[in-house]
Structure formats: structure tokens, C-alpha cells
Amino acid sequence: MLRKTPFVTSIAIASLALGIGANAAIFSLFDQMLLCALPVNDPAQLVNLAAPGPKQGSTNCGQAGDCDEVFSYPMFRDLELWQTPFGGLAAHVLFGANVSIKNEAMTQQGVFVSGSFFGVLGVMPATGRLL
Structure with a gap:
């Protein structure tokens, strides 16, 4: 089914890639700003x-x-x-x-x-x- 509609398939893959990339970027910012300890002694x-x-x-x-x-x-x-x-x-x-x-x-x-x-x-x- 995916081979029969390559345009829809490429849009779906691009949407998934964009969503996963944005989610990873937001989580890494959240992790650095809120979850990681400050880079100082104690x-x-x-x-x-x-x-x-x-x-x-x-x-x-x-x-x-x-x-x-x-x-x-x-x-x-x-x-x-x-x-x-x-x-x-x-x-x-x-x-x-x-x-x-x-x-x-x-x-x-x-x-x-x-x-x-x-x-x-x-x-x-x-x-x-x-x-």
C-alpha cells in the first residue's frame, strides 16, 4: 500500500522524522536545564x-x-x-x-x-x- 502512494508515504515519513527530531531536541533542552545537576562542586x-x-x-x-x-x-x-x-x-x-x-x-x-x-x-x- 505504501509503494502505491509514494507522495503520501514520503509525507508520512517526513512528519514522523520531524516529530521525533523535535521531541528529542526539546527533551535534551529539558534534561540540561532542569534534570542535570549544576556543573559545580557540591x-x-x-x-x-x-x-x-x-x-x-x-x-x-x-x-x-x-x-x-x-x-x-x-x-x-x-x-x-x-x-x-x-x-x-x-x-x-x-x-x-x-x-x-x-x-x-x-x-x-x-x-x-x-x-x-x-x-x-x-x-x-x-x-x-x-x-
Whole structure:
């Protein structure tokens, strides 16, 4: 029956191939983003801290999170100085940047990180040195 209608057969095979390919691509994205552990030392030990309430110092929440979920820089520095139960503290904040690659300008996002950021995550550079 399939040999008698080659056009319908080719459409059916192409539809199956497209469906299987799309399903595999979506699952691999899902697997990498949600199921795999983070590629850092002891990912179960990472904690994201939030500070509800009014903050002293910077009041710019920006893209780092809602205003009730971010620390000011002075609060981060105070936490670094105090004896805490954490093995290490790191901070980050997102910012917008204009980037030009091969004479093509585009808007991208960058991340300002504290000096201890990569050490806390246990990330080592492939070549060179970190902050």
C-alpha cells in the first residue's frame, strides 16, 4: 500500500522524522536545564539568599530580582565580615551592555560578580587565571 502512494508515504515519513527530531531536541533542552545537576562542586550545598524588607545602601533592584529578593552591596559586605555558617559568600548583579562584534552592534546582558564568585562555585579556568 505504501509503494502505491509514494507522495503520501514520503509525507508520512517526513512528519514522523520531524516529530521525533523535535521531541528529542526539546527533551535534551529539558534534561540540561532542569534534570542535570549544576556543573559545580557540591551543587546541593548552594543556597540563594534573599533579604526581605527595606535595605540600606543601594535601592536599585534592576534585573537581579524583585526588590524584596536582593541584597544591597553594604549588606553583602557585612555578611562577608561576620562569621556565618556558610563556607563562602558570593554576589552577582545583571546589567545591560552594548556589544559590537564584527561591526554589528547588539544589546546583551552581562554579570558583575564578586571576587569570591568563582572560588565559591569551585570553577577553575581552562586557561589563564580568574579574578
